[in-house]
Each structure stands twice: as C-alpha cells, then as structure tokens.
Amino acid sequence: MLDDAQRQELKRSLQAATAANDASAALAAMRALLEPDCKPSDVQICARAATTLAGSLKQQPGMQSLRTFLVRSVTIEPILPYLQTAALLSGLLLETSLGGFGSYVDDLLSPQGGLASANPDLLLVLLDLDDVAGRLPDLCADGVGSAVDAEVASSVQHLAHLLRSARANSRARIVMQGFVVPHSSSLGPVGDANLPHSLPRAVASLNAQLAQICASISDCAFFDLDALAAHHGRARWTDQRLFLSSRLPVAALNFAPYANALTRTIRALYKPARKVLCTDLDHTMWGGVLGEDGVQGIVTGATFPGTPFFLYQRHLKQLASRGILLAAVSKNNEADVREAFTARAADLALTLDDFAALKINWNEKSQSIRELAQELSLGLDSFVFIDDNPVEAEAIRQRLPEVAVLEVPVAEPWRLLDLLADEPFFDVLRVTADDQHRLTEYKAQAQRATLEATAGDRDEFLASLGIVCTFASALDGPLARSVQLLGKTNQFNLTTRRYSAADVEAFSADPAAQAVVVRVRDRFGDAGVVGLALARTEGATCTIDSLLLSCRVIGRGIETALLAHLAQHAAHLGATRLIGEFLPSKKNAPAASFYPDHGFTSFPHDPTEPSESLFFKLDLNTHLPATPPWITLEGSTTDDLAASSGIPSLASR
Amino acid sequence: MTSQPVPESLRSLLADTLDIPSAEVTPELSTQTLESWDSFTHLQVILALEGEYGVQFDPQRIPDLTSVAKLQAALAEKGVAL
Structure with missing residues (x-):
C-alpha cells in the first residue's frame, strides 16, 4: 500500500501532467494511485483529471471513447468516479450522462427521452428490484404463492420490452444489470431454502430469465450483479442505512469491486478476447522440474498434492473446448516432455493433442512466442503467457509488452485458478460453432502447410485442396460470428471498421446494400465462416465499405x-x-495491394472530404471479377444473392 | 460555533473531495458558501469522512452536517481524534 508521502507525490505528478496536457504521464500516475485500497478522494481526483484530459486521452493508443448514458432508479453519482477510473484503466474513456431518478421507462421509450437525446455509444441500465418487481416480496410472503411465477414473467416481459425498444431505436451497446437476490425475507433462511416460491428463488428466476432475454438481443450484455454481491457477501453488499436514506445501492467499501466488475462486462462488448494461452510446464503444468525429478517425480494427478495442477490442466482443456488455443512454451527436451505425457497420461487432465502448438526447446521464450504468433497468424496482443519464473515473466513483459503475463504463485499453486479468473483475458459474450472447432481447424492448417511444401506448383496445390465456398447473409453468419470477424480481423481487413451487430443489421435491411459472409471448407476440414464484405450500390456505382478475411485462409x-x-x-x-x-492501419499491410492486384485503378477521391483512405475503381462492363477455377461455389446463387440483399428469394415466392 | 483551525488531514480530504484549494477549507465553508457543494457532493463528503475515520453518521443528521465546522463537531462527537 502507498504511504502518505507517495500519495502526495503521485497527486502532484498527476496535477503537473494535467496542467501540461500530458495524457500518458497522467495515466501512469493514475495507474499507480488507483491501487485496490486507495482513498475515495484519490478516485475523485483521478476521475476529474480524466474529464479534464478527455481530449488528449482519446488520442492514446488503444483508448476507446464512449458516450455513455446511464438509465437508473438508484443513486449512482458517488460511484461514477470509480466506474470512470476503472474503465479508463481498461482502455475505455466513458463520457457519462445520467437519466432521471423516477423516469427510467420514459428515458428508454420516449422519443424525447434521455436515451434519444443522449444518442450514446453505450447504455447502462441499472435498476432496483423495487422499481421492477415491487409486489414480489408480498406475493412471496407465504412461500407458496401461486401468483409469483406470473409476476416474475410480467417483470421480465416489461424489461424485455424496454430493452428491445432501446435496441430498435439506438445504436448503443447495452449492459443490463441484474438484481441482488435478497439474503433474507420474512420466511427466514429455512423457509427461503425450502418453499417453492420464496423471494430469493423468485429473484434468482427473474435474473435467469433476464439473462436469456439479453442473450437474444444483439450487442446486449447481462451484468450478473447477484454473483458479484454473493462473491463479496450479500449481507454486506448494501449499507441499508444509506440505501434507505439516499437510495445508494452499494456500500462504499464495495464501490471499487462494483466498478471493476461492471467495467469487465462493458469491456467484453468492445474488446476482443485473447486467443492463445502459452503455458510453462515445470512448476506450472505440474509440480517439480521434469529434467531433475524425472517422469515419475513430477507432481500431478487426481490426489493431493497433484490436484492443484490437475485442476489447472482441466481448466486449460475447458478453455480449449471454446476455441482458446493452447501452446506449451517450456525450456525442456521435447522427447522428455513427450515421454511424460505418455507415461503419466493417467495423472494428466490433458494430452499433447489438446495443444495447438509446442515450443519445447532451449530458446528464449520471447522468440518462441514470436514464432507462434507467426505460425498461428495472430497478433501478439492475442497472447497470454503463464509461467512461475519471475525472470521469464519479466522478460516477456519487457520484450513483448502486448502479451499479457500471469505469474504462478509457486508456493501456493491452488491460487492459480483464482488469479486467472480475476483476469478478463478470455471473456466472451457469445461462443460460436467456429470457436468450438478452432483447434481442429488449426491442425488442418498444419496439414495444408505440409502439402503445400511437397506440391509441385501453386495452382496444382490449390486444386488439390478441393476448396468449397458458400456465401450467405451476414445475419446468418450467424450474426454473432459476423460481428466477431469485424471485431477481431486485423491483417486482411481493407478498412478495419469495427461495426456492431446493429450496424450489420442496418446494412442487411437496406435493399441496395450487400452484407455477405463466406464459409470455406476443403478436404482437410471446415474453416467455418472466415470472410465478410459490406457494400452499397447507389445508381451505377457499388462502393465496398468493408472486406475482410481471416488470415488463416488468405x-x-x-x-x-x-x-x-x-x-x-x-x-x-x-x-x-x-x-x-483501403484504409491503412498498423496491421493491414497484407491487404494493401488487394484492389490493384484485381485490376482496379487508382481513383482520386473527393478532395473536399478529408480521408486517410486510398480509393480504387473497376469498370464492371470490361473487368467483371471471376471466381478462381480451383474454387467450387456451393448453394443456389439466386437464393444467396437474395439472402444477402433482403430481396425476397424467387424460391419463396 | 467557535472558529478552530481545521486540522491538516481533514482539510486535505475535504479539499480533494470538494475540488478546491486546501487554503479555502475554513470552518465557515458550507453548502451556503460553496455552490458546487450540492446534495450529491454532500453524499461524497460523508462517504469520504466515514471511510477515512471509520465512523457512521446517523442518516437523519447527515442532511444537517452542512459546514466544515459541523462536520468537525460531528467527528469529535464520534470520538475521532483529529
């Protein structure tokens, strides 16, 4: 913890940085000042500095500025500085405005309401149970009340209506906060636990149904406030004294955890999850050192002291099942490691087949991770590195600052999973079929590379792959996959516009526009939906707004x-x-020559509209692009065209 | 109310919370004299004091603690040595 002199010093540097309009120095001071137990006044100072510096903070690399509107029926003002600072440290600059106390319905529904006039990028809906289901405590009083289910259903319906209407009328991404399950009722804990319609059960059911509604609305995340309150102790979550007198919903000592958890949910709406977990082996995957303790000497298995490692292995396998790629990065002899995975298979929760890649050698780990980034065609900012050795961890932090590093607590291996759970590395709101098949697809990729190395010439190799492309509407990507591609494709991405689900829906609804995805498979496997394009035709000109392809299939x-x-x-x-x-970014050089390569000629754009983009044109009468002969197109073309444009298909008429 | 000097720790905390120079934190400073000391700022002041000194004020009295002198007296009443 900081002592008083250090705090004063940091406050002075923050003040100086603010006066000098130096955003990066201010951020560094805030990062140091905002430690877990920091004082409320320090949080307020940092939030104020952030507001003053908003203009230059926006220019910081990776910083995203979000006009944020909070619809609320509780006092949120004292918590806002916490939310703003927590978000800032996560790369999100929130410019907040608040709805009225008693007007949440109006704020969300009315054409003159707060939401409509704020026109925000982000909408937070923070309501109290009393305002949404005020009759519930009385209906649940005897624990058998027949009207409880209907009341819960009608509250859910009411909220669903509000959220759907917000979705229809606003482009904002939405966070809907759930409700804290009351920790006591007049039935007492025994009645609450045993009677079918107790208040805690009713609120838990309300939360579950609300989460389902959120999952059915695009760009809408459910924030599980009850799980957070339970984690910190429901009995201490709210200070009743200040809730009843000032409608402050969270006790002051929980402001920081609340702001951090809410930020983590907001973050998942804007920042893509990391994709690769690089794990060390000795003292991390198992206890002990393979090279010293031998295959039988390393500690792992379903009984203590092997269990902490066994649970870590299981956790890794679970991550792999939803598309996180595992890589073993270890200084060892590969033959020894292979022997360990064979001889100790019964004591290990995963096998070498669960890994997308192995870097078991005596090279610097930073070099191994760089190679992995190249082999997997992924940016270093997609990587997480877990190691027990502080020297290795520090080396990666210094040499590859984009990589997230987690240090294993060697003396307390049972804490590793909790530490991992505290990090937002792999947070996702949706899991697509493509995520689930990712490991298989990367292995197929390796087989293709082998074939390519042995094949005579390029066309022969491509023909031998047996590539089949299917086109579909971006709405059927499914939509979640389309948005995922827009959000995380960096290299072969002509304009890198990070559209939301609502934006894609708007494109699809326009009859003059095209919003298509391409699905690809070959004889080695199904790569899934890997490409997307958005274009709009006006008169005789069709303008391609976005075109991108996963780098695995370039x-x-x-x-x-x-x-x-x-x-x-x-x-x-x-x-x-x-x-x-073509809008150049730091990462999309591989796409720079795409249009010239396809016969487009340079096209000077309107000089009255400043733009960093390069424009190209192609005459379709003389240069209609054709599908390469080695690619088979699948599905009815007419239907696909209709599906991608909103024109009713001939078949369905 | 007698005008005792405001102790340094309290002065710095109030200055940070009310966003004013610490020299302006006098016993006479109140919701009447400082426009930005509105009801939400007041709640923040109360929360900052409660957090810093480990006390809880009676919610019925909170709306009356509208000057530095009154806050100082209320803290003294709670046995806080400033």
Whole structure:
C-alpha cells in the first residue's frame, strides 16, 4: 500500500501532467494511485483529471471513447468516479450522462427521452428490484404463492420490452444489470431454502430469465450483479442505512469491486478476447522440474498434492473446448516432455493433442512466442503467457509488452485458478460453432502447410485442396460470428471498421446494400465462416465499405471469390462500376495491394472530404471479377444473392 | 460555533473531495458558501469522512452536517481524534 508521502507525490505528478496536457504521464500516475485500497478522494481526483484530459486521452493508443448514458432508479453519482477510473484503466474513456431518478421507462421509450437525446455509444441500465418487481416480496410472503411465477414473467416481459425498444431505436451497446437476490425475507433462511416460491428463488428466476432475454438481443450484455454481491457477501453488499436514506445501492467499501466488475462486462462488448494461452510446464503444468525429478517425480494427478495442477490442466482443456488455443512454451527436451505425457497420461487432465502448438526447446521464450504468433497468424496482443519464473515473466513483459503475463504463485499453486479468473483475458459474450472447432481447424492448417511444401506448383496445390465456398447473409453468419470477424480481423481487413451487430443489421435491411459472409471448407476440414464484405450500390456505382478475411485462409483465392460474388451481385443490381477503399492501419499491410492486384485503378477521391483512405475503381462492363477455377461455389446463387440483399428469394415466392 | 483551525488531514480530504484549494477549507465553508457543494457532493463528503475515520453518521443528521465546522463537531462527537 502507498504511504502518505507517495500519495502526495503521485497527486502532484498527476496535477503537473494535467496542467501540461500530458495524457500518458497522467495515466501512469493514475495507474499507480488507483491501487485496490486507495482513498475515495484519490478516485475523485483521478476521475476529474480524466474529464479534464478527455481530449488528449482519446488520442492514446488503444483508448476507446464512449458516450455513455446511464438509465437508473438508484443513486449512482458517488460511484461514477470509480466506474470512470476503472474503465479508463481498461482502455475505455466513458463520457457519462445520467437519466432521471423516477423516469427510467420514459428515458428508454420516449422519443424525447434521455436515451434519444443522449444518442450514446453505450447504455447502462441499472435498476432496483423495487422499481421492477415491487409486489414480489408480498406475493412471496407465504412461500407458496401461486401468483409469483406470473409476476416474475410480467417483470421480465416489461424489461424485455424496454430493452428491445432501446435496441430498435439506438445504436448503443447495452449492459443490463441484474438484481441482488435478497439474503433474507420474512420466511427466514429455512423457509427461503425450502418453499417453492420464496423471494430469493423468485429473484434468482427473474435474473435467469433476464439473462436469456439479453442473450437474444444483439450487442446486449447481462451484468450478473447477484454473483458479484454473493462473491463479496450479500449481507454486506448494501449499507441499508444509506440505501434507505439516499437510495445508494452499494456500500462504499464495495464501490471499487462494483466498478471493476461492471467495467469487465462493458469491456467484453468492445474488446476482443485473447486467443492463445502459452503455458510453462515445470512448476506450472505440474509440480517439480521434469529434467531433475524425472517422469515419475513430477507432481500431478487426481490426489493431493497433484490436484492443484490437475485442476489447472482441466481448466486449460475447458478453455480449449471454446476455441482458446493452447501452446506449451517450456525450456525442456521435447522427447522428455513427450515421454511424460505418455507415461503419466493417467495423472494428466490433458494430452499433447489438446495443444495447438509446442515450443519445447532451449530458446528464449520471447522468440518462441514470436514464432507462434507467426505460425498461428495472430497478433501478439492475442497472447497470454503463464509461467512461475519471475525472470521469464519479466522478460516477456519487457520484450513483448502486448502479451499479457500471469505469474504462478509457486508456493501456493491452488491460487492459480483464482488469479486467472480475476483476469478478463478470455471473456466472451457469445461462443460460436467456429470457436468450438478452432483447434481442429488449426491442425488442418498444419496439414495444408505440409502439402503445400511437397506440391509441385501453386495452382496444382490449390486444386488439390478441393476448396468449397458458400456465401450467405451476414445475419446468418450467424450474426454473432459476423460481428466477431469485424471485431477481431486485423491483417486482411481493407478498412478495419469495427461495426456492431446493429450496424450489420442496418446494412442487411437496406435493399441496395450487400452484407455477405463466406464459409470455406476443403478436404482437410471446415474453416467455418472466415470472410465478410459490406457494400452499397447507389445508381451505377457499388462502393465496398468493408472486406475482410481471416488470415488463416488468405492466399487461396477466397478473397477473389468474395470480390467476384460482390461484383456479380452489384452488376445484378445495375452497377457498372465498383469502388474499393483501403484504409491503412498498423496491421493491414497484407491487404494493401488487394484492389490493384484485381485490376482496379487508382481513383482520386473527393478532395473536399478529408480521408486517410486510398480509393480504387473497376469498370464492371470490361473487368467483371471471376471466381478462381480451383474454387467450387456451393448453394443456389439466386437464393444467396437474395439472402444477402433482403430481396425476397424467387424460391419463396 | 467557535472558529478552530481545521486540522491538516481533514482539510486535505475535504479539499480533494470538494475540488478546491486546501487554503479555502475554513470552518465557515458550507453548502451556503460553496455552490458546487450540492446534495450529491454532500453524499461524497460523508462517504469520504466515514471511510477515512471509520465512523457512521446517523442518516437523519447527515442532511444537517452542512459546514466544515459541523462536520468537525460531528467527528469529535464520534470520538475521532483529529
């Protein structure tokens, strides 16, 4: 903990940085000042500095600025500085405005309401149980009340209506906060536990149904406030004295945990999860050192002291089952490790097959991770590194600052899973079928690489893959997958516009627009939905707003097939000219020559509209792009065109 | 109310919470003299004091603790040595 002199010093540097409009120095001071037990006044100082510096903080790398509107029926003002600072340290600059106390329905529904006039990027809905289901405590009083289910259902319906209407009328991403399950009622703990319609049961059911509603609404996350309150102790979550006198819903000592948890949910709406977990082996995957203790000497298995390691292995396997790629990064002899995984298979919760890659050698780990990034075609900011050795951990922090590093508490291996749970590395709101098949797909990728190395020439190799492309509407990607691609594709992405689900829905609804995804499979496996394009036709010109392809499938002509599909459909809509746009980013150099390579010529854009983009044009009458001969298109073209444009399909008429 | 000097720790905490220079924190400073000391700022002041000194004020008295002198007296009443 900081002592008083250190705090004063940090406050002075924050003040100086604010005066000098130096956002990065201010952020560094705030990061140091905002430690877990910091004083409320320090949080307020930091929040104020953030407001003053908003203009230059926005320019910080990775910082995302969000106009945020809070619909609430409780006092949230004293908590706002905590929320703003927690979000800031997560790379989110919240510019907040608040709805009225008693007007949450109006704020959400009315065309003149708070939501409509704030036009926010982010909407937080923070309501009290009393305002949503005020009759519930009385209806639950005898624990058998027949009206309880109906009351819960009607509260859920009411909230669903509010959320759906907000979704329809606003582009904001939404966080809906759940309700704390009351820790006591007039039935007492025994009655609460045993009677079918006790208040705690009713509120738990309300939360569960509300979470389902949120899952059915695009760009809407459920924030499980009850799980958070339970974690910190429901009895101490609210200070009744201040709730009843000032409607303050959270006790002061829980402000920071509340703000951090809410931020973590908000973050999941904006920041993509990491994709690769690199784990050390000795003292991490198992206890002891393989090279010294031998295959039989390492500590692992379903009985103590092997259990903490066994549970870690199980956790890794669970992460792999939803698409997190595992890599073993260890200084060892690979033959020894292979022997350990065979001889101790009964004591290990995973096998070498569960790993997407192995880097078991005596090289620097930073080099191994760099190689992995290249082999898996992923950015270093997708990586997490777990190691017990502080020197290895520090080396990665220094050499590869984009990689998230977690140090294993060697003396207390049972704490590792809790430490991992505290990190937002792998937070996702949805899991798609593509996530579930990721490991298989990466293995197929390795087989393709082997074939490519042995095949004679490129066309022969591509023909031997037996590539099949299927086009579909971005709504059927499914939509969650389409948004995921927009959110995380960096390299082969012509404009890197991070659209939300609502944006994609808007594109799909426009009859002159195309919002298509491409699904790809070959003889080694199904890569799933890997590409997306958004385009709009106005008169004789079709403009490609976005075109992207997962880097795993670049260089096989799929990008050409996607362009051909767009172009043919645009021609179908009456376009004679295709306009392509390339907006350079730090990472999309691989896409820079895409349009010139496909016969587009440079096209000076309107000088009255400043833009960092390069524009290209193609005459469709003379240069209609064609699908490469080695690619088979699947599905009825007419139906696919209709599906991607909103034109009713011929078949369904 | 007698005008005793405001102890340094309390002065710095109130200055930070009310966003004013610490020299302006006098016993006479009140919700009447400082426009930005509104009801939400007041709640923040109360929460900051409760957190710093480990006390809890009676919610019925909180709305009356509207000046530095009154806050100081209420803390003294709770046995806080400033």
